[in-house]
Amino acid sequence: MQKGHGNHKRGSTDALSKGFIQSLCGEFQKHNSIDPAYYENIDVKRGLRNADGTGVMAGITQIGNVQGYYMQDGEKVPMEGRLIYRGINVEDLIHGFVSEGRFGFEETAYLLLFGALPTRDQLVTFDQVLAEYRPLPPGFTEDMIIKAPSPDVMNKLGRSVLALYSYDPRPEDTSLEHELLQALTLVARCPTIIAHAFAVKRHYYDEESLYLHRPQEGLSMAENFLYSVRHDNKFTEQEARLLDLCLVLHAEHGGGNNSAFACRVLSSSGTDIYSAISAAVGSLKGPRHGGANKKVMEMFHYIRKNVKDWKDDGEVGSYLDKLLHRRAGDRSGLIYGMGHAIYSLSDPRARLLKQFARGLAEEKGMLDEFELVESVERLSPPLINKAKGEYKPVCANVDLYSGFVYKMLDIPEELYTPLFAMARMVGWCAHRLEEVYNPGNKIIRPAYKAVAPVHPFVPLEERG
Missing domain, CATH: 1.10.580.10 (Citrate Synthase, domain 1)
Structure with a gap:
C-alpha cells in the first residue's frame, strides 16, 4: 500500500509551487507579526491566564477540580x-x-x-x-x-x-x-x-x-x-x-x-x-498538552546515556544543570516532568503513580531506573530555582512517572x-x-482586539 501521496512526480509544477510557497513565507512574516507590548498595554490574558498564572474564570463545573494552592489576601499560597x-x-x-x-x-x-x-x-x-x-x-x-x-x-x-x-x-x-x-x-x-x-x-x-x-x-x-x-x-x-x-x-x-x-x-x-x-x-x-511524557522519556534516554553512575547525586545533578542551561539533551532548557501550572508542592497523580510503580519496578528488575526517576524528582527543584534566580515550589508532575510506568508495561511510545x-x-x-x-449556557466567544493599521484599497494595476 502506498504510504502517502508524495511519491508521484510533477516536475516543474512542484518546483514552481515550492518556490512560490517560499516567497509567501516571507510575505507572511512581513505582515503578520504582533508587537508583544500590545498584550501588556491592552491587558490581554494570554493563554487565558492571569498575571499570577491562574486561569481566567470561564465557567463552572461539577465534574472535576484541581487544587494546588489557595488564595490568602490576594496571594497564592502553595499546598499539597x-x-x-x-x-x-x-x-x-x-x-x-x-x-x-x-x-x-x-x-x-x-x-x-x-x-x-x-x-x-x-x-x-x-x-x-x-x-x-x-x-x-x-x-x-x-x-x-x-x-x-x-x-x-x-x-x-x-x-x-x-x-x-x-x-x-x-x-x-x-x-x-x-x-x-x-x-x-x-x-x-x-x-x-x-x-x-x-x-x-x-x-x-x-x-x-x-x-x-x-x-x-x-x-x-x-x-x-x-x-x-x-x-x-x-x-x-x-x-x-x-x-x-x-x-x-x-x-x-x-x-x-x-x-x-x-x-x-x-x-x-x-x-x-x-x-x-x-x-x-x-x-x-x-x-504542549498530551505529548509531554514522550519528552520525559527522551530526556531519560539522554540521562542514561551520559550519566555513568545513576546513584551519584553529584553526577546526576551536574547533568540536570546542563539540561537547564541548554548544554545537553534537546537544548530546550527544560527538565521535563518537573513543574505544573496549578500544582505547587505536589501532583497527586505523580505521588500515587510513584507509590504503586515501585512494586512492578522490583518485579521487572527495573528498580535502578525507578530510583533514577526519584533522583531527578529530588534534585531538580533547587537547580530549577537557581537557574531562574527565584524561589518557587517545583514538584514532579504525572508525566515524570507515567512514561516510566508505560515503559515497564512494554507499551510503545x-x-x-x-x-x-x-x-x-x-x-x-x-x-x-x-x-x-446546563441551562443558560451560551456559545463561547471571547474577544480579540484588532490592532491592524487602516490601509486604503489599492487597485490591482497599482500594486508593485
Whole structure:
C-alpha cells in the first residue's frame, strides 16, 4: 500500500509551487507579526491566564477540580495537590477500589459521567454495556483503519471518532438519552480503535506482521487494552492493575485544560458529539498538552546515556544543570516532568503513580531506573530555582512517572498519548454533557482586539 501521496512526480509544477510557497513565507512574516507590548498595554490574558498564572474564570463545573494552592489576601499560597472527581478526592477513590481488590476505571467513568458512585448492580450493568459496545461497527476496521492507515495513532483516532458519525443512525439527535448512548459508545470503542490503529500502523509503516485482536468479554478496560496490543495477549494482574490506575488518574483534570476546553467550545456551538470529541483529540495530540511524557522519556534516554553512575547525586545533578542551561539533551532548557501550572508542592497523580510503580519496578528488575526517576524528582527543584534566580515550589508532575510506568508495561511510545486519550475520553464526554445540558449556557466567544493599521484599497494595476 502506498504510504502517502508524495511519491508521484510533477516536475516543474512542484518546483514552481515550492518556490512560490517560499516567497509567501516571507510575505507572511512581513505582515503578520504582533508587537508583544500590545498584550501588556491592552491587558490581554494570554493563554487565558492571569498575571499570577491562574486561569481566567470561564465557567463552572461539577465534574472535576484541581487544587494546588489557595488564595490568602490576594496571594497564592502553595499546598499539597489534590485532584477531585465529583467531590471525591481521587486518593480516596483509588484506596477504595484497591483495598477491595477491584479494577477502578469503569467505576470512575460512571462517577464522572453521572455524578455519583454506582451501586454494585449499577456497576455490573455498566460493565456489561461497555463490553457490548467495545467491538467496532461491521466493516469499520477494514474501511476506516486498514484502508487508510496513518503513521500517527492520534491522527487516526481523531479521524475515526469523526467517522463514527456515519455509523450512528441518529448522529444529530441531541436528546439526553441518545447523547448518553453516544458517550458510552465512544468510551467503549476508543481502546479498540487505538489498538487496531496501532496494529495497522505497525504493519504498513514499520513492516511488521498484522495482528488484530477482538475485545474479550469479562475483561476490564485495562486488561482488554493489554490483551489487544500484545501479540501473545498475555499480561500479569499487577500490570493490568497499574494500567488501570493510570487510566483513573488521567480520566479528568478540570474544565480548563486545553482539550476539555476545546470540547466545551465546540459543544457550545451546538455541533454533534463526534465533532466536539475529535477536537479534544486534536488538542491532546499537541506536544504542549498530551505529548509531554514522550519528552520525559527522551530526556531519560539522554540521562542514561551520559550519566555513568545513576546513584551519584553529584553526577546526576551536574547533568540536570546542563539540561537547564541548554548544554545537553534537546537544548530546550527544560527538565521535563518537573513543574505544573496549578500544582505547587505536589501532583497527586505523580505521588500515587510513584507509590504503586515501585512494586512492578522490583518485579521487572527495573528498580535502578525507578530510583533514577526519584533522583531527578529530588534534585531538580533547587537547580530549577537557581537557574531562574527565584524561589518557587517545583514538584514532579504525572508525566515524570507515567512514561516510566508505560515503559515497564512494554507499551510503545507511540501509544503514550493515545492511552491518555483513552482515559480522558470519559472526562471529555462528561464536560460535553455538562456544557450541552446546563441551562443558560451560551456559545463561547471571547474577544480579540484588532490592532491592524487602516490601509486604503489599492487597485490591482497599482500594486508593485
